[in-house]
Amino acid sequence: SAVISQKPSRDICQRGTSLTIQCQVDSQVTMMFWYRQQPGQSLTLIATANQGSEATYESGFVIDKFPISRPNLTFSTLTVSNMSPEDSSIYLCSVAIPNTGELFFGEGSRLTVL
Amino acid sequence: KQEVTQIPAALSVPEGENLVLNCSFTDSAIYNLQWFRQDPGKGLTSLLLIQSSQREQTSGRLNASLDKSSGRSTLYIAASQPGDSATYLCAVRLSSGDKLTFGTGTRLAVRP
Numbered sequence: 738s739a740v741i742s743q744k745p746s747r748d749i750c751q752r753g754t755s756l757t758i759q760c761q762v763d764s765q766v767t768m769m770f771w772y773r774q775q776p777g778q779s780l781t782l783i784a785t786a787n788q789g790s791e792a793t794y795e796s797g798f799v800i801d802k803f804p805i806s807r808p809n810l811t812f813s814t815l816t817v818s819n820m821s822p823e824d825s826s827i828y829l830c831s832v833a834i835p836n837t838g839e840l841f842f843g844e845g846s847r848l849t850v851l
Numbered sequence: 852k853q854e855v856t857q858i859p860a861a862l863s864v865p866e867g868e869n870l871v872l873n874c875s876f877t878d879s880a881i882y883n884l885q886w887f888r889q890d891p892g893k894g895l896t897s898l899l900l901i902q903s904s905q906r907e908q909t910s911g912r913l914n915a916s917l918d919k920s921s922g923r924s925t926l927y928i929a930a931s932q933p934g935d936s937a938t939y940l941c942a943v944r945l946s947s948g949d950k951l952t953f954g955t956g957t958r959l960a961v962r963p
Binding site: 738770831844845 | 882883885893895897900940942944950951953955
């Protein structure tokens with residue numbers, strides 16, 4: 738398994754500001770994923786964070802809005818830029834265990850944008 | 852495009868009842884399927900992972916089955932408890948490097 742820590746666990750932000758979410762894993766992993774879960778919805782993949790290269794974004798998500806860093810095999814950050822109330826969601830970091838492909842999640846970061 | 856559907860969307864049962872949650876997917880050529888539990892406002896907890904070559908997995912009171920040919924998986928919960936109350940999500944992956952596609956979830960309430 739993998740233990741994933743996310744910070745902050747929750748935050749209330751003003752429109753137009755940016756917030757960076759941190760994700761720390763207790764072991765080295767190749768693939769880290771960032772998901773968004775809007776209120777009452779299931780999870781949507783934002784991007785795959787690759788160590789040493791640019792993140793791969795899903796359709797509908799762009800780097801200018803959601804810049805991602807992946808400086809090493811245990812850490813990643815997701816920034817939500819120029820926030821609007823529509824960005825109010827839970828943002829979740831996850832990793833895949835190499836030998837089984839099992840996915841583990843952090844506790845999530847609940848963002849409320851006023 | 853893979854689509855994952857979960858039925859029912861919500862379920863309320865009395866404590867002690869056995870129950871089945873259903874997950875359907877449109878593309879049967881999956882790599883694996885995973886069941887998660889999510890408590891309100893929290894992250895996801897992995898419950899069971901079924902590889903494409905497997906037909907079922909068991910953990911305690913939980914049993915998950917996989918029928919690729921019909922595009923279905925079920926999660927069986929035996930002797931339900933109020934602590935089982937949560938949203939249950941299934942997710943499928945088409946290949947080892949592919950993303951997971953999540954279902955819409957089943958919100959379970961177990962009444963004392």
